[in-house]
Amino acid sequence: MxxxxxxxxxxxxxxxxxxxxxxxxxxxxxxxxxxxxxxxxxxxxxxxxxxxxxxxxxxDPAARALASRSGTHVAVLIPLLSNALFVDLIDAAQGVLRAAGFQMLIGVTNYREGEEEQLLREQLPHRPAGLIVTGLQQNRATRALIEASGVPCVHAMDIAPDKGVHSVGFSQQEAGAAMTRHLLGRGRRRIAFAAAQLDPRTISRQEGWRLEMERAGLYAPSLEWLNASPSSLALGAAMFEQIVSVRPAVDAIFFNNDDLAQGALLAALRMGIEVPRQIAIAGFNDLTGSDQMVPPLTTVRTPRREIGESAARMLLTLMRGGLPERACVDVGFELVVRASS
Amino acid sequence: MxxxxxxxxxxxxxxxxxxxxxxxxxxxxxxxxxxxxxxxxxxxxxxxxxxxxxxxxxxDPAARALASRSGTHVAVLIPLLSNALFVDLIDAAQGVLRAAGFQMLIGVTNYREGEEEQLLREQLPHRPAGLIVTGLQQNRATRALIEASGVPCVHAMDIAPDKGVHSVGFSQQEAGAAMTRHLLGRGRRRIAFAAAQLDPRTISRQEGWRLEMERAGLYAPSLEWLNASPSSLALGAAMFEQIVSVRPAVDAIFFNNDDLAQGALLAALRMGIEVPRQIAIAGFNDLTGSDQMVPPLTTVRTPRREIGESAARMLLTLMRGGLPERACVDVGFELVVRASS
DNA sequence: CTGAAAGCGCTTACAG
DNA sequence: CTGAAAGCGCTTACAG
The missing domain is CATH 1.10.260.40 (lambda repressor-like DNA-binding domains)
Known part of the structure; x- marks a missing residue:
């Protein structure tokens, strides 16, 4: 010895x-x-x-955190782990953060009221070096907590051009409008908007759809199909069956998320309804499998990996005491037109 | 003031x-x-x-960690965030751990050689109170790291009845065998085994398939279709097209993961091949959407949430210095027979 | 059952 | 450019 x-x-x-x-x-x-x-x-x-x-x-990270009053980790708050959208976001952010020596702590709100605030109250004593939160609609108490903590924070998924916050995302409303214009351009008139979960981004897309429909003089409340349940293929199938039976005149359905649209395409297959001849189907996010559907699904590709990376980079700048080039980064989106419309 | x-x-x-x-x-x-x-x-x-x-x-968690030499968080190592399997696992574990006052730090290996070891080297200085790792096939260095750290560790997804480790999962080999027996029982003879990713659990399932096929006197190497690429619907579709064109006599395909099988079902639809009349299709894991497929997919339901919860509870016991009732918990699996077989 | 002392391993703030 | 001192906020180990 x-x-x-x-x-x-x-x-x-x-x-x-x-x-x-x-x-x-x-x-x-x-x-x-x-x-x-x-x-x-x-x-x-x-x-x-x-x-x-x-x-x-x-x-020793603990000693460093204690002495410097700032940890070597970043807390990331997302609504759901079961949506590939957010998984891609954190996966991409993780890569950037880890390369810079930061750990990432993931908090999941499950879209529960007050959960974001609760998670923050648990996280803040851990002295995160930075924060990434989803969206812009934090409640009063949550915003106050963030502000008071002095911890740098970046909002992901949506953009806030004017507010005094840091954000990376794209205009959800504009994306909703773009898909609606596409369907209108294909000659569709009675375009239904079908959504689940009903989070703030869903509402923004709905707003985009509504404005375009109104402009075309085609808006009708009966075209709105909203369901607060979590999004899933099974729910999409059920919504499709309901819409075509209750409103047979509908000639297109714009689903707020691809899983709903995929479920609808499968339901159409089972029911012998031809897409897009009888009815057009469009989705949102371009999730895995949408290109494999029969027919392949028209959708909006959302650059969530880019959002994750960009948000992480912006946060890195803030954590180092720097000022990001722009406080609001718009990464845009892409209309992906496939055979379902 | x-x-x-x-x-x-x-x-x-x-x-x-x-x-x-x-x-x-x-x-x-x-x-x-x-x-x-x-x-x-x-x-x-x-x-x-x-x-x-x-x-x-x-x-203050930092002060507590520094003084007690043990943090208030648990590190969880999984291969992929893009597979719902692991997301369900950590989501369930998260719930149990959080209720007990522990944070969860997620490390993703992306199935990269040596990455598990690397992540551990980064994590251990943070003094995690516990560790959850995926599977049982850690390399020598990784096992040595865990051992030397003295941090309690639970292995999830697979079971090790004899070894001196703590594990929660089910027998991957037995699950592979059970599905194979089901297909044989339906009168299928030339049952192909198609897999991607080829992680240790895939290999175990293949072993189960091979043993049953050999026992039935039906095993042939030409029935094995292995592809090391990541699993996806698109890959499943491509594998299906290849198998039916190269080996038209195959009357069933057992896909190692549901996303592959879903892709195969969609490819069959496009190609006008009737499932299960012309060929039976089976999957593994019972992922979202498998019940919505046309026809609905026969698969093996794997209780990953239960694994996550059970592993977290076992770890909690270990972290408190206790001894779990059993060092190896077999949560089993369930054959879900739907119309595709 | 309760406490005074020492220390965990760093960094901040102040000097020089 | 370098360092001695103090301290971050807890818990361990030792007494009583």
Whole structure:
């Protein structure tokens, strides 16, 4: 049992002090050299880095968080893990954040009222270095919490051009309008809007649809089919069956999410209804499988990975005390026209 | 600017010491009373809790982690976020862990060689209170890391009845065998096994299929269709087209994951091949939409939420220093026979 | 059952 | 450019 002189502490863990001893400098100099903070003589930096590497030094995040009052992790709040949309978002953000040395803590609200606020109250004591939240519709208390914490925060998925917040996303309303214009351009007149979940982004898309329908003089409340249940293929199938039976004159349905539209296409198949000859179907998000449907689904491709990356990068800038080029990044969207319309 | 006597610290944060002062006890007593550790006089506990509530005291996780050498979070390592299987797993585990006051940190390996080890090297310095990893096939270095860290660890998805590890899952091989027996029972003879990703659990299922086929005297290497690409509907469609064109005599295909099988069903629809009359299709996992397919998909329902919850509960026991009733929990699986077979 | 002391491993704020 | 001191807010280990 010989004691390795390079690892003097019996506790096992190599600390800053160990590195300092080996490098022949003070602990604070090691701290500064390793973080690249303030000016440290280049030769000392080299000596410190070599010593740290030799000892296999890994900084203790808990000690760092306690001393600096800011952790090395970012908290990300999303509504759902069961929607590929948000999974893509966090997966992309994760990549950027991790490369920069930040951990990511995921909070899921399940679209529950007050859950975002509750999660924040649990998260904030952990001193996250940054925050990414979904959408712009935080309640009063949540906004106050964020503000008071002083933790940099980026809003993902939607954009707020004027407000004093940082956001990355695209105009949900404009996307809803674009799909509606496409269907109108194909000669469809009685275009139903069918949605589930009814989150703020859904409502924005509905607004886009409604404005275009009104402009075309075709809007009617009976074309709106809203269901607050979670989105799913089964629900889409059920909504499709209901719409075609109650309103046989409807000649197109714009579903608010691809899973609904996929379910509708499968229901049409079962019912022997020809798409798009008898009725056009459109979706939203371009989820997995939409290109494989029979017929392939017309939809709006939403660049959620790009949103995740861009939001993470913006947050990185804010966490480093910098100012992002723009406080609001519009990544746009893409109409994907396939055979279902 | 009057100073609130209940919040003496200018820094804003309410600390243990503040609570101790108000309750008229020492800080360590507050610590013990709040954690329910060791015996503290009931009346003191009440006084402390009241003071803590009045001051709105929230323990600082960083300070606690530094002092106790153990964090208040659990690290969970999964292969992919884009597979609903793992999302369900962590979502369920999250619920149990959060209710017990633990945060959850998610690491994604993307099935990359060595990535699990790398993630662990990043995570362990954060002193997680516990670990949940996917499967049982960790490499040597990874197992050594876990062992040396002393952090309690539960393996999810597969089971290890004999080994000295803690596991929650079901027998992947037995599930593969059960589906194969079902297809054989329906009179199918040339049952192909089609798989993507080829992770250890896929290989186990293949083993189950192969053993049953051999027992029936029907095994042939030409029935194995393995593709290391990620699983997707598009890949399932492509594999289906290839199999029926190269081996027209195949009368059933057992796909290793539902997304492949869903893609195959849609491809059959496009090609005008009748399922199950001309060929039977079976999947695995019972993912969203499988019951909506045309025809609905026969599959194996895997209780991943139950696995997540059970693994989290077992870990909770271990983290509290207890010994779980059983080191290996088999949650089983369920054959779901629908019209596609 | 309760507490005074020491310490976890860093960084901040102040000097020089 | 470098460092000695103090402190972040808890818990451990030792007494009594």
């Amino acid at each position: 010989s004691v390795n002189p390079l690892r003097p502490r019996a506790s096992g863990r190599v600390t800053l002090a160990d590195v300092a001893r080996v490098a022949g400098v003070s602990p604070i100099t090691v701290s500064r050299a390793l973080r690249g903070e303030r000016a440290v003589a280049p030769e000392l930096v080299a000596k410190v880095k070599e010593a740290a590497a030799r000892l296999g030094y890994v900084p | 009057s100073v609130n006597p209940l919040r003496p610290r200018a820094s804003g944060r309410v600390t243990l010491a503040d609570v101790a002062r108000v309750a008229g006890v020492s800080p360590i007593t507050v610590s013990r009373a709040l954690r329910g550790e060791r015996a503290v006089a009931p009346e003191l506990v009440a006084k402390v809790k009241e003071a803590a509530a009045r001051l709105g005291y929230v323990p």
